[in-house]
Structures are given as structure tokens and as C-alpha cells.
Amino acid sequence: MTQIDDATMQALEAAAYRRLRDHLQNRTDVQNIDLMNLAGFCRNCLSRWMAEAAAEAGVPLGKDEAKTLVYGMPYDDWKALHQAEASDAQKAAFTEAFKTHG
16 A cells, blocks of 8 residues: 555545535435435434534534534534435335444
């Protein structure tokens, strides 16, 4: 594996995160429950991880602020515009998926 210094690795990881964030902001058709069912994480997880990282670094970043960074708008606005009611099949898959995500 190529040797990458810490600063370059951090910049690459940040760029990959921004690309994922932007991709999820553009793919509003992809529901959080589908992400959870398939990958075990969703936009809310990303925002929680951002807030936790901020707290560890001593940076004041509230839960709602972190969600706005991830969603590209306030969470309630995103929900009103893009979040559909989960189907019974999605809810059942969610319940089943979390047996293994424990």
C-alpha cells in the first residue's frame, strides 16, 4: 500500500465524506430506512457521528446543526420535502436488519 502522510490521509477522508454527503443530499429519493436496511447507517447516523466528532474536538456543534450540515437544510424541512412514510415491508426489513446490527 502507498504510504500516505497523516495530513494527506485526513484531506482524502474529508473529501470522500463530502462526496458521500453531497451524493446523499442529491439522492433524496433514497429514504433513510432503506439506507439503514441495506447498510446499517443513514443520514441521521452521519449527523450524529459529526456531532460526536465535534464534541471530541471541543467544537460546539449541536445535533440540529449537524443534521443541517448533512442534509443541506434543516432536518424538518428535508423530512417535509423528501421523507415518505415507511411501508410495512420497509419496517419489517428494518426490524430484521437490526437483529444483526445489535
